[in-house]
Amino acid sequence: MCYSAMVEEDTRKLMKQFPGQLDYVALRKLLTRRLDDTSIKIPKGFEANFDNPKSQADQEIKGLIDRHRTALAARLEKEVFTQKKRLADAERKLKAKETKVALNDQRIATNKIDTLLARLADLRRTEAKSRDNRIFPFVYAPILLKRDGKTTIELARYHLRQPRQPESVDRKYPGLYNARRDNLEKFWRNEFGQAHALMVVSSFYENVDRDGKNAVLHFEPKSKEPMLVACLYGIWNEGTEDELISFAAITDEPPPEIAAAGHDRCIINLKPENVDAWLTPGERSKEALQAILDDKQRPFYEHELIAA
Numbered sequence: 076m077c078y079s080a081m082v083e084e085d086t087r088k089l090m091k092q093f094p095g096q097l098d099y100v101a102l103r104k105l106l107t108r109r110l111d112d113t114s115i116k117i118p119k120g121f122e123a124n125f126d127n128p129k130s131q132a133d134q135e136i137k138g139l140i141d142r143h144r145t146a147l148a149a150r151l152e153k154e155v156f157t158q159k160k161r162l163a164d165a166e167r168k169l170k171a172k173e174t175k176v177a178l179n180d181q182r183i184a185t186n187k188i189d190t191l192l193a194r195l196a197d198l199r200r201t202e203a204k205s206r207d208n209r210i211f212p213f214v215y216a217p218i219l220l221k222r223d224g225k226t227t228i229e230l231a232r233y234h235l236r237q238p239r240q241p242e243s244v245d246r247k248y249p250g251l252y253n254a255r256r257d258n259l260e261k262f263w264r265n266e267f268g269q270a271h272a273l274m275v276v277s278s279f280y281e282n283v284d285r286d287g288k289n290a291v292l293h294f295e296p297k298s299k300e301p302m303l304v305a306c307l308y309g310i311w312n313e314g315t316e317d318e319l320i321s322f323a324a325i326t327d328e329p330p331p332e333i334a335a336a337g338h339d340r341c342i343i344n345l346k347p348e349n350v351d352a353w354l355t356p357g358e359r360s361k362e363a364l365q366a367i368l369d370d371k372q373r374p375f376y377e378h379e380l381i382a383a
């Protein structure tokens with residue numbers, strides 16, 4: 076299902092490989108909404124594109140990122156203060172008499188303080204870490220698509236809310252970050268052949284069953300070449316303040332090495348020469364688009380056990 080992936084977040088690298096432009100208008104709108112909407116999750120790796128702004132547009136984006144970080148830090152600091160008070164109250168009660176309630180408050184407050192301080196430290200750090208580029212469902216990532224014949228980079232949510240669906244579909248169907256290939260001409264019929272996108276990733280993670288227990292496997296092409304992942308996208312409430320650009324990665328039957336590792340799906344890694352055709356689906360038949368998905372890159376995927 077590709078529940079998580081390491082994504083290429085560097086927009087300059089993306090524009091060098093796929094000449095195009097970043098959609099600053101949509102990005103400003105999204106970052107402005109994030110100031111009041113805590114559900115919008117954007118990786119630190121993407122924000123790093125604006126650490127050293129080169130243009131007025133970059134400076135505007137950097138300003139919105141800084142405002143968000145300042146507000147988030149203030150909320151975290153306030154919660155640290157609240158939990159420290161809770162801890163002090165619990166410890167004062169424990170000195171007088173040991174009770175389950177006081178012990179529970181002490182434990183919860185201590186854990187929350189550690190978590191909050193870790194989040195604050197992570198928010199304020201300046202050195203890059205590999206996890207800065209990792210996405211999960213409902214987290215935003217840069218994708219490439221074609222508009223009016225031009226390649227555009229959009230920051231989109233990894234979970235596709237189709238334009239015709241209500242907002243509640245997110246909770247009802249939490250797996251819509253992946254689009255099964257055998258369902259492209261059914262459930263995804265309004266996106267397939269109409270709204271195609273590309274996500275560039277270096278590796279991905281899958282949940283597999285190991286002796287009745289869940290294990291997380293990290294898959295990476297042995298060649299270390301970036302994967303050009305075929306995606307579908309949608310624009311919900313287009314043109315409004317609540318506009319949402321979201322996407323799903325297409326998955327197919329797995330290659331032998333992934334099947335042997337215990338997983339039954341795999342994202343589709345397009346050949347570079349097929350990217351332009353994939354991003355201009357309106358010019359092609361469904362049969363031609365399916366042929367592009369058949370003609371995919373087939374590197375050997377190595378894997379390692381991350382957690383069990």
